[in-house]
Amino acid sequence: MIVFDLSCSKGHRFEGWFGSSDDFAGQKADGLLECPTCGCDNVGKAPMAPSVPAKGNARAEAGDEAQQMATGDMPSAVRKALEGLAKAQAKALENSTWVGDRFAEKAREMHYGEVDEAPIHGRTTRDEAEELSAEGIAVAPLLVPVAPPDELN
Template identity: 35%
Template sequence: MKVYNLICEHDHRFEGWFSSEEDFKSQNEAHQIGCPVCESHAIKKLPSAPHLSLSGMQAAKSEVEQVQKQFLQMVRKIVANTEDVGERFAEEARRIHYNEAPDRAIRGVASAQEFAALSEEGIDVLPLPISDALKQPLQ
């Protein structure tokens, strides 16, 4: 079993387990490996250097891992405590804002134009790109 430290095009770091180097290469070339944070398939293997002393970098790595962990916890809490209205997000946000629908926390999909229109109407929305992988329960 090979364990590799991987990184996506958006600098999200994660770990991957493969039966061999060839297994990693074939899965990566077939775009079967996805970043657990943003679902990007542009994945690179980070160099491993177990013989180097990186004690000064351990604190920075630990901080990055802690921030990533907190971000994932926050996203999962948002997903658990909001209603997914999907493509109807802009319409539902307006209905809530104008008291035409019950006040509740929602999430969904909106285009850049819809987001701008909601903001112009004084409707507070927060764009938060959430990977579909984060919307599922952890194994």
């Protein structure tokens, strides 16, 4: 399918869907196209602005937040906030032990006095985290993803 922006001789713009460019040309030649607004059968392709992506190595100018978002770049204020958040989280985890998939188990052991309390971080499911919270065990998600130590270079 191909979509064309169309317009009638009275200036109404609309879009039309066709199987191919030849399909559009055939329908136009057979007089099958008409404006949905006024019924005019003098219909043709309207000028269209091409969608040209930015070069991969091009950067949006500072301050052009909309362009940055359109090209996938993050606005500088958001980038700075996330960098600050990542640094704060890294600092908080400096004295924390990675317990991997055994997070819920280790948190329960500490909560119920089976082992000494210590800062830990690891993985758990949302359901398991909600169960821990329901048991009165304080848990919080990490806002910035953390790579397990065995997966670091």
